[in-house]
Amino acid sequence: MSKKTLLSKEEILHLAKLAKLQLTDEEIVKYQSQLGETIEYIKNLDELDITDIPATNSVGNLENVTYEDGAQSLNSLTEKEALQNAKKVKNGEFAVTRIME
Amino acid sequence: MLLGKTITQLRSLIEKKEITSKEVKEYFLKRIKKFNPALNAFLTLNDVEDKSIGDRMLGIPLAVKDNFCTKNLRTTASSKVLDNFIPPYESTVTQKLKNAGAYIIGKTNMDAWAHGSSTETSDYGPTKNPWDITRSPGGSSGGTAAAVSAYLAPGGIGSETAGSIRQPASWSGIVGLKPTYGRVSRFGVIAMGSSLDCPGPLTLTIEDAAYLLSLIAGKDIQDATSSPLPIEDYVTQMKKKKTYTIGISDDYFEGLDTDVAKALQNSIDIFKKLGFKTKKVKLLSPNYAISVYTIIQRAEVMSNLARYDGIRYGNERTMFGTEAKRRVMLGTYTLSYGYYDAFYKKAQKVRTLIIEDFKRVFKDVDFIIGTPTPITALKLGEFSKYPFFGELMDKFNEPGAMAGIPAISVPVGLDRNNLPIGMQLMANYFHESDILNASYQFEKETNFFDVIKKGVARYRD
Amino acid sequence: MKTYQPVIGLEIHVELKTQTGMFCQCKVNQFDAKPNTHVCPVCLGLPGALPVPNKQAIEWTIKIGQALNCAINKHTKFDRKHYSYPDLPKGYQISQYDEPVAVGGHVSFEANYGTYKNEKRSFRIHRVHLEEDTGKLTHSGEDTLIDFNRSGTPLVEIVTEPDFTTSDDVKMFLEELHTIIRYLDVSDADMEKGTMRMEPNISVREILNPKSQNPNKPQITNFKLPSYKVEVKNINSFNFVKKAIDYEVKRHIEQLEQGKTPLQETRGWDSYKNITYSQRSKEEAHDYRYFPEPDIPPFEFSAEYIESIRKTLPELPQPKMFRFINKLKLKPIDAFTLTRGKEMSEYYEKAMSKINSLKSDINVKSEKLGQEIANFIINKKISIKLPIEDFVKRAVEMIQPIETDIKLLDEIVQKVISANQKSVSDYKSGKQNAIMFLVGQVMREMRGKADANTVISKLKEMLK
Helix, strand or coil, X not given: CCCXXXXXXXXXXXXXXXXXXXXXXXXXXXXXXXHHHHHHHHHHHHHCCCCCCCCCCCCXXXXXXXXXCCCCCCCCECHHHHHCCCCCEECCEEEEECCCC | CCCCCCHHHHHHHHHCCCCCHHHHHHHHHHHHHHHHHHHCCEEEECCCCCCCCCCCCCCXXXXXXXXXXXXXXXXXXXXXXXXXXXXXXXXXXXXXXXXXXXXXXXXXXXXXXXXCCCCCCCCCCCCXXXXXXXXCCCCCCHHHHHHHHCCCCCEEEEEECCCCCHHHHHHHCCEEEECCCCCECCCCECCCCCCCCEXXXXXXXXXXXXXXXXXXXXXXXXXXXXXXCCCCCHXXXXXXXXXXXXXXXXXXXXXXXXXXXXXXXXXXXXXXXCCCEEEEEXXXXXXXXXXXXXXXXXXXXXXXXXXXXXXXXXXXXXXCCHHHHHHHHHHHHHHCCCCCHHHHHHHHHHHHHHHHHHHHHCCCCCEEEECCCCCCCCECCCHHHCCCHHHHHXXXXXXXXXXXXXXXXXXXXXCCCCCEEEEEEEECCCCHHHHHHHHHHHHHHHHHHHHHHHHHHCCCC | CCEEEEEEEEEEEEECCCCECCCCCCECCCCCCCCCCCECCCCCCCCCCCCCCEHHHHHHHHHHHHHCCCEECCEECCEEEECCCCCXXXXXXXXXXXXXXXXXXXXXXXECCCCCCCEEEEEEEEEEEEEECCCEEEEECCEEEEECCCCCCEEEEEEECCCECCHHHHHHHHHHHHHHHHHXXXXXXXXXXXXXXXXXXXXXXXXXXXXXXXXXXXXXXXXCCCCCCEEEECXXXXXXXXXXXXXXXXXXXXXXXXXXXXXXXXXXXXXXXXXXXXXCCCCCCCCCCCEECCCCCCEECCHHHHHHHHCXXXXXXXXXXXXXHHCCCCCHHHHHHHCCXXXXXXXXXXXXXXXXXXXXXXXXXXXXXXXXXXHHHHCCCCCCCCCHHHHHHHHHHHHCCCCCCHHHHHHHHHHHHHHCHHHHHHHHCCCCCHHHHHHHHHHHHHCCCCCHHHHHHHHHHHCC
């Protein structure tokens, strides 16, 4: 049985905050061990020698893909379409509860 | 009698005026009404009258996975977060199908956000395997697979990140093709793994898969990762007389259920009978691909789910399910300050090793043979026991997924429980023609051991 | 008594004036448009939308890098920068992290050249990169409203090294940078409109050995940076920049004198109260979780390509100024003023070129001629909105008075005065402008053979 990593409650809460997720107390405990288990497994990558190996940041050998400025939009939305799925709209704008600066 | 008629056959019938598009559409709508309540393959039926512009698909219905944005037709990715989302635009794949005259009969169930291999993480209940409704049809394209398997549509579209087309095709006993990454546009596909997602067809025959691929493949200026390579005439290429060399890698034979192992060996014998050669090859252990996949996919998932803040569309993030939350959390962890080099960067480097590994092996062989999964369909509820279970189940799919190479799953028999067994062929980049060719020969020789025929027959009109 | 020195670095954002978006084809810079009328799935961050980069935006970023003497990276890519805010539709901004377009440049100039305030300066540029702008927030009662028209507009970020030690330096630098950007014609760079934004990062350090500070040496950071820095937002004019920095520096010194380290935080500038205020009660460390953007393949530029863009750079303000001084023999302060605007300096050269082709008819020494024309433009004696021919005509007139037939002038003036009694009485009753009508009449009668100033003097004399 490999060494078990257990994330601390603080770590879980910090991650949840960054990810804008709300967790129940149950979930916090569950994730502590489940994430730990996964982290243990993925450490198997340390078995490989990757010195001088470049990272694959893009699959497919494509490069310099761009579009010409001023090209016609194929998907421009009307104001109605843009707003059609919003929960709260005010004066043609998306609305949220006022943000305190 | 329309039961079991393939897309190719239906096209012929309609062209010969032996049946009309309307009759075909109504036929399937009737079947969906009858069988979908038990199977839960479809989430949303399309009652918007689509005017077929194209003359190729002739109004023939297709089932489309609910992660493809269909304009004015509800799209949920099987998550309550998008419960009432009505896309104001069309995905490239569905637009191409519409332009070709296909009728998108409905949106199918999936694992929520495509996170899973069983369609059980759907917020709308699992889809049942038409072969045994106490079992999963596989995932995440389980809804489309079940729909085609039970002949609620003659074909359909799914998407694969790492196994999500191959595995449900295998468990549901149909054909599932995962094209090369970049062969088919991702524009309008609700993103799961941006460097992994591949839309692809699920069908009853190889010819149908080749045909649908020819309709949806091609460069899309709206997807910067789509390939500019010209598409081939897949149907014509498929019928040419060719022999190939099949690579045998021990890793893909490890841990297989006895019946699955037998069926795989049998498939190799069939290929030999067809004149194919075999050759032993050595590949990097799939266990590394599992780690690479876990890290990269979860990082991309965390990122791709960041836009769901409930402001411009959708419901609040509190409606994310457990699996989504778990993946987001891990993705956040591996990208967070101080961990990037140890996890993400390392994974991308190992990814390069995996890619080079396949390139090396494909110099000597045309395909690598295996099975999409070591087992047949699991009972519903088995998956949720392990957080990592899905990944381990998908280990035969993850290496190819990380590399972005194409693959197919075809039925090769039934196991002792009368459940379908799938065999997969993986090929080099953009060698879909070869995959389809070899599979077509196999189909002609075996008729997939009547698996598909038997499956459809379970759902008589 | 302790001596303190400010340590200031700048982050400047320049909105490019492309026609369409950084990653989509929505029209951008539509400042008067109704909210959410120039949006699409991409810039609205809809599920399934994908970004495709704007070629012009990339080339203009390279151009800016080159104009700032940076090295252009042959290999560059985009990265995702994650944070959560309602104006950020994807929950991440597509930006650049470790492989930006340009690095390691400098802006060197002589400010107020030719005056007793002539200051030679050089400030280092850390990097120049390309990203996308966010939507716009406005507050309305209990709500915050979001307009996504601006979302996805190409935005160039320029980061300097912390080389600035005074607010005057910062102001001069910004004015020079502003002029350079406008010369490139890639942005309106208007601080009030928000097409150029800047945020200073300010700290203050104690100088241990004041004697070693040499004000004439190029500013190089060869000391240990203070352990904190304060970012100030919401500054939207060059004047406010100076005020905000001065205020902050004073505030930091006050704290340091008490033995306290100023809190590392983000503050906002209040232009009504002329103070900065804390924007976050607790500074949240930003964990942007950068990773390479998988939806956009990377960029590989050949040396030829980079050079081809460099060739499109216009002559920049400082070299042009020195050329005006050395070749065109202009007074330094006038060369400086003329070259503050590309249109103005180009107009000047066009005018000079036209005049030189008529030179044989003009009676003025060539050096003085250039200076005279410069004066007309700088002092707005003749409008540069005129077509070049008209400008030149007017200029020639003003330099070389037209031979006026005095006798004929007398006659015509008398004639015009008697024929236009109303204008005469208007003028006499205080309407100064009425004389211009009379001038026009006289000029017409004289059929151009009169110098305007002479006509005016004559009329005034006659109407006394």
